[in-house]
Amino acid sequence: MASINSSEWRALCDKFTTAQNLSEVECLKDPANDPFRSKYKARELLREIYCSLKDFQAGGEEGENDSRGEDGAARPQTLDGGEKELDGFGGGSGGDSEAGLGDARLGAVEYYLGVNHVETEELSAGQEHLMNCIKRLDKCSVSPENVSLFINVRNQLGILWAGRDETETAQGFLETAESIYLRYMKDEGSPPTDMTEYFSTEENLLTHQERSKRFELAYTHTLYYVAQVYKNLGEIERAASYCHSTLQRQLKLNQFNPMEWALNAATLSQYYITKGRYMEGRHCLSASTVIAGLEGEVPSEDAAQESEAKSERRDQLRQKRAEIARCWIKYCLNLLQDAKKQLEDNIGELDADRQEELKRARRQEEEEEKGKKSTLVFGSDDTFDSIASLEEKVQYLLPLDFTEARAAFLVGQNYCTQAKEYFEMDGYVTDHVEILRDHSALFRSLAFFEDDLERRCKMHKRRVDMMEPICMDLNSQYYLLIRRQLMFELAETYNEMMDLKLTLANRQDDAEALEHHTVKKFNHLCSSSTKYFQMFLDSLRSPDGKFPERLEEEVLRPALVARFRVARLYSRLISPVLATQLDNLDLSLENYKNVVQYCELHPEAAAAVETELELSQEMVTLLPIKINRLKAKLNTDDNN
Template identity: 25%
Template structure:
């Protein structure tokens, strides 16, 4: 990309240069930027467009420097035109994966356009949005946030429905859209809408591939797919920095309204025309600002802010048709419900899930739909987790404080239920799934400041009551066991529906994740059950659903799922043991469950051994806690298997228990493991007492 080496004096009057040179060249560059080049030269046409715009800027700079050639109005107009050329070139530089050049050009453009920002609102919005993308992809989230908040400020100050831009005396930049070519010839093609208001004018394409080309080379899309709305199905990015996703159809192209047949309310053409092109464009760009802010806050793990702006995005997409695609919108809305479940706002969570369900229904998407069945299944999973959490939240309503402690001790060491998946990073709406979050938008015309949770309502859908919270009190829990059973049945129906799509053959991770959720659903109901036999039956149902996976899965191919499975089964059987022991039942009542718990804890611990069967020197940090807890629980179980009728096995079990306690203490001391002081104390006491007990047992058998 070479600029002209020499700077000639302007040879035409300013108006002739604008009409004959500037506008035709910009239109030509726009057309070049839309060309799809071959894979071996993917940016050939865009490079040519940048070159033409660079030469054009070189020519325009000559007018700016010429003494006495331009009147004050023309000189101001020239400076803004140069800034607009920098904005166009910066946008193309980002498209061609040159973020350093894009940063330089966009920063230069924004500094000039900000001098009279009220005349350049849309151009500045776009520049700040793209600068936010660049700095987020560099993992500089604070700087990305500052640019995006500046774009938000511009919208609220000048373009929010209650605001009217202050008039200025300066003439606008030449209206490229109205240009019809030189007098001697017609030029085909149209420029961007509202170029007269200095909106960015390069059409960045309509495909996801073209849009994603803005992402910095080497970066990957947002790392956690559903996994992510997350930690089942969590995937990790190979790049150290997160990439800010750019939704398809973004850019300075005017947003297209949703089809009339979609059944969703959007602004009519007459309404949009009455507002003017700049208002429509500013609204679209602010939707993009909200979307980018949601991702930046997701990368920064500021879940409240992420959810707020994701909700603003969803609401604006629905009302205004900005990048509205029913499938992606429903997925994102289902995911955002997870945040409200986490916050205990079950009413809003149910509203989001009902909205997602209705959008899918109106779009004719079912579990059997080839492209979209997974989204229907994900919405069902969301419903299942909502009902599951309602039951879990009801535990304190069924027990006194003292009983709660007893139940906690009896519930076993099972892992925290995976009610929500961590999908803090958002995928582009057309290419992936978004993250869960809270996002209550304000009505247009109001500042989108920190809202209350209950504000997220999709009024245009006219949603009927779902009855999802039937029987719940003001805390979101149920007080009657019969109501808990109703929630349980609704949750089971939702999970079973999701399993129709996520079958084991082809969807191993998702299938197992749902079965783990079903296990947790049974566990929560067991907390509310007072009958010992029924409690044990609920736990046995958990094991019955999960045990077939032990033989069905290859531990090498699905090591993560295998470990979670064996640990879960060990905890289930130990919970049965604890329930029986809490009622002082004999060994015959809890022995089989104790032996199964030993079996699965052993399988879990053995999965960490290397190919030679050697115990690991250091367990990965993310799995260390479960590994150590399994050692302790297994040691306790071997002690509980102490059987006076079998002297040889009795001593063998006590020795194994001592070995496990000793191994635990050595590991914790060697690696300075934190947060296990109480367990360390108990294990140290057991390690001191067991040798005496073993010696006494051996002496008694002689």
């Protein structure tokens, strides 16, 4: 490369600094009717820098077929697919170091021009410049002078192709960026030259620490984009791993927006929860809560003098913290539900033998989990203690008895209260009802661990008290789906309460006490369950009252199960009057027949309700025998 005198070099560096300032600072002040004014000015300066560098280029490159005209305008480049990993950690002949640095500088200008075009929504031109940068770098070996540019340009191409839904092409660029970083750190390890230093005077070069931070931040961006690519490819486990690494690095580098980081960590926790990885899920949520606190307190509400910006900020903070609270609810709920699955026997009750077996295995499980923890930790010394302190308040091992289950329940219930403070019924109906149903599910899961059937019944009564008023108040025209969900859950809750009352009644020794104190309550619960199942079925009818001949897939099983349950409930109503018993059994038989007939007309439905269909077929055979016996007895009584 030809020599550049100091005054020319300073002028070129100043021009680059001005272009950077226009691109990153002044652009924020551009008017709405001319949003890219500063970007366009920066582009012209970058083109001038490119031409100046070409003028200084060594004569040995004069015969080269450049992909750019003398005016600095990009010529079209084609791209058939994503990059493959470099065959070696060198690639290209390189030439002498000065020539290599010249290509790197020209490549850097191509990079900045490419980013400029992408930011001004000229994607094709942006792609051309970025590919010209790649072509320049193909002449160079990866070195401390250019590795940052190698990675950043591939990051940008990965983003560009991902935005076009060309995920596999994006994957190629990003995985190459990752492999370049890993190989460089293995072979060199020292903080490399930053791209901005190509156009810096000696006194403005970055410190060792600043270079390291910028290089590590570029790699953090690589990991973030790779995580998105894997997510789009359906490789969720790999996406979660990259997301976790990204969050760790953002904290380590102190390059993050607290609330955005907190929401990403809370979202990641939901993946871990679905995989039963509660230690990881708890750590993500604890870190999320602590980091969200770095945003400060929610501004107080002063309607008289509050600015619109302050009001919007307060609302955003409240909403995001409520969303984190909802993630905590899911954590506690899934923990309890997974414990229930581990502990229940074939009739849905707690298996004491299994409980003891799991308790014996717990110590080994705790030791195994401790080994994982060191690789998962978020936070610097400043935040680690706060995260660890919050973690200690919430268990991650599956609860094995009522005391442990209640501890998890109370945490979940507390977050339900927090979430409902923002997602109020007035304005957030869907969200409020979902939180309400999660709260109900927490009670249901806790009830599984309760030995006292009376107390268990009271827990289900709390569920009814939460849902029933909402269900009755919601407008069917606007919230039909939500009402159906509530109707079905209320029907099942009343059904559980009825079963508990019957179990309690069967423990009574005194038949008279059973008759006097229980029958009325039992029938009330039975009738309430029937009422809500029937309301659910009636909600499926057309405006003229006709039940659909073919049920939609999303309501097929619920509808047939509701029919089956209604049939069962009518057969269980207790009455001393034979005529009433007959009426109830007739209604029971009618509903059992409905299930059987529907599955005969639509054979594909049988797979959705195998157990219920089998029992219905059996009852269609047996119930007429019972009905005929009752009729005979009734006739005998009438004749007498």
